[in-house]
Amino acid sequence: MSGFMRLLRRDLLLAWREGGALGTALGFYLVVVALMPLGLGPDLNLLSRIASGILWVALLLAALLSLPRIFETDADDGALDVMALGTLPLELVAGAKSLAHWISTGIPLAIMAPVLGVLLNLEVRAYPLLFATMLAGTPAISFLGAIGAALTIRARRGGLLLALLVLPLYVPTLIFGITAINAALLSPDGFAASFLILSAISLVSVVLGPIAAAAALRTQME
Amino acid sequence: MQNQSITQRLANPTRFMQLTDWLMPLTAAIAVVVIAAGLYLALFVAPPDYQQGETVKIMFIHVPSAWLGMMGYLMIAISSFGLLVFRHPLADVSAKAAAPIGAAFTLLALITGSLWGKPMWGTYWVWDARLTSVLILFFLYLGLMALRSALDDESLAAKQAAVLGLVGVVILPIIKFSVDWWNTLHQPASVVKLDGPAIHSSILVPLLVNAVGFSILFLALHMKAMRNEVLRRRVKALRLAEVERAAKRERTAAAPAE
Numbered sequence: 001m002s003g004f005m006r007l008l009r010r011d012l013l014l015a016w017r018e019g020g021a022l023g024t025a026l027g028f029y030l031v032v033v034a035l036m037p038l039g040l041g042p043d044l045n046l047l048s049r050i051a052s053g054i055l056w057v058a059l060l061l062a063a064l065l066s067l068p069r070i071f072e073t074d075a076d077d078g079a080l081d082v083m084a085l086g087t088l089p090l091e092l093v094a095g096a097k098s099l100a101h102w103i104s105t106g107i108p109l110a111i112m113a114p115v116l117g118v119l120l121n122l123e124v125r126a127y128p129l130l131f132a133t134m135l136a137g138t139p140a141i142s143f144l145g146a147i148g149a150a151l152t153i154r155a156r157r158g159g160l161l162l163a164l165l166v167l168p169l170y171v172p173t174l175i176f177g178i179t180a181i182n183a184a185l186l187s188p189d190g191f192a193a194s195f196l197i198l199s200a201i202s203l204v205s206v207v208l209g210p211i212a213a214a215a216a217l218r219t220q221m222e
Numbered sequence: 223m224q225n226q227s228i229t230q231r232l233a234n235p236t237r238f239m240q241l242t243d244w245l246m247p248l249t250a251a252i253a254v255v256v257i258a259a260g261l262y263l264a265l266f267v268a269p270p271d272y273q274q275g276e277t278v279k280i281m282f283i284h285v286p287s288a289w290l291g292m293m294g295y296l297m298i299a300i301s302s303f304g305l306l307v308f309r310h311p312l313a314d315v316s317a318k319a320a321a322p323i324g325a326a327f328t329l330l331a332l333i334t335g336s337l338w339g340k341p342m343w344g345t346y347w348v349w350d351a352r353l354t355s356v357l358i359l360f361f362l363y364l365g366l367m368a369l370r371s372a373l374d375d376e377s378l379a380a381k382q383a384a385v386l387g388l389v390g391v392v393i394l395p396i397i398k399f400s401v402d403w404w405n406t407l408h409q410p411a412s413v414v415k416l417d418g419p420a421i422h423s424s425i426l427v428p429l430l431v432n433a434v435g436f437s438i439l440f441l442a443l444h445m446k447a448m449r450n451e452v453l454r455r456r457v458k459a460l461r462l463a464e465v466e467r468a469a470k471r472e473r474t475a476a477a478p479a480e
Contacts, residue, residue: 147385147386147389151369151382151385151386152369152372154373154375154378155369155372155373156372156373156374157372158372161365161368161369161372164361164364164365164368165365165368165369165386167361168358168361168362168365168390169389169390171354171358172396175354208389212385212388212389215306215385216382216385216386219378219381219382219385220378220382
């Protein structure tokens with residue numbers, strides 16, 4: 001088994017055995033979505049129209065909450081320094097950790113989204129669209145988020161700073177995720193263009209994120 | 223030593239300080255003159271637009287500000303590259319100094335744009351691609367400044383901010399081409415085009431004069447901010463040296479008493 005796979009397995013195991021972090025993210029997601037109808041009023045037509053937007057924004061916030069976990073614990077107990085000294089390039093370390101974050105947080109949040117859609121009277125047609133766009137978009141959230149997580153390991157008020165650094169980078173993902181859903185609801189063939197751009201954003205992030213995150217980690221180890 | 227490029231020669235902060243000692247006031251004076259001329263041309267010579275009336279004059283501030291908001295980020299990106307790749311000693315000073323100035327111009331562009339949008343579009347703000355991407359640019363500036371202020375170790379903060387600065391440079395082409403890629407309310411490019419500008423010279427000339435004036439103003443402000451930063455670092459180094467000396471004196475004074 002290569003070092004990359006072993007690291008991925010270790011991180012997934014840690015995420016699984018810790019358990020609490022994922023539960024917190026899912027719980028946060030649920031609470032934010034449940035708060036929206038209280039703020040906007042229980043008008044089901046209105047909620048149905050803006051449901052996909054609410055679900056996407058709340059997913060960003062919930063994912064944001066779990067981002068520090070990518071590097072924080074390993075930086076605290078020194079495991080990250082050991083990994084940096086190992087044979088696996090730091091870029092791949094960052095890549096494996098981002099991938100573990102996507103599998104342990106991104107996918108569960110995407111699976112949770114259609115369930116929460118029930119609360120917001122989401123159109124039945126939109127369920128598969130929502131799930132597809134989130135599955136395609138969440139890699140961007142994990143891999144771009146890793147950059148922010150790497151930059152804020154040693155910062156004061158790291159959590160708030162992380163939000164300020166990372167949320168602007170998430171805007172394209174959010175825009176094209178929502179556009180894809182709305183376009184598909186209007187006409188059956190409007191889905192592809194936005195969905196392809198969304199996938200492209202994710203793929204670019206998968207390349208760019210680990211490189212930038214590794215650069216950020218290296219500057220802290222010199 | 224003869225073959226050094228300008229950037230290499232300026233790598234010495236002392237030489238930079240000597241050069242900007244007279245260059246900074248000079249550029250500032252030129253900026254004042256050019257902007258005064260540009261504003262005169264814009265406000266008194268340029269005709270009011272046949273559709274927009276006098277509100278078109280907001281554009282003489284808005285367009286140069288928006289350009290400089292982007293140029294400021296380009297400056298940060300180039301400086302970040304210079305820091306991470308060439309370890310240029312002044313690169314971080316330049317990146318740090320450019321951030322608040324670029325943010326100020328970006329904010330100016332956003333504010334003047336919304337002041338113009340109210341009478342023209344009937345609203346202060348629309349969520350079209352150009353406006354949104356410029357707003358993201360403003361957030362990136364805020365993030366850069368916040369990241370610096372959150373890290374105590376200055377050399378670490380410099381490198382971290384450089385990494386973030388290079389990641390954020392993706393936004394610049396998005397801003398530039400947002401009006402072509404998406405069907406936006408904001409008008410498409412009309413000055414920098416392959417087949418020549420689409421604006422009549424009576425408007426274009428004051429606009430370009432203002433753009434040049436604002437650019438020189440940017441350079442002057444940037445130089446001034448860089449000088450301040452160099453001086454601030456010197457003061458800090460002197461203070462640290464003073465503390466060291468005081469501690470040494472105390473140690474030697476305490477030693478005979480033992």
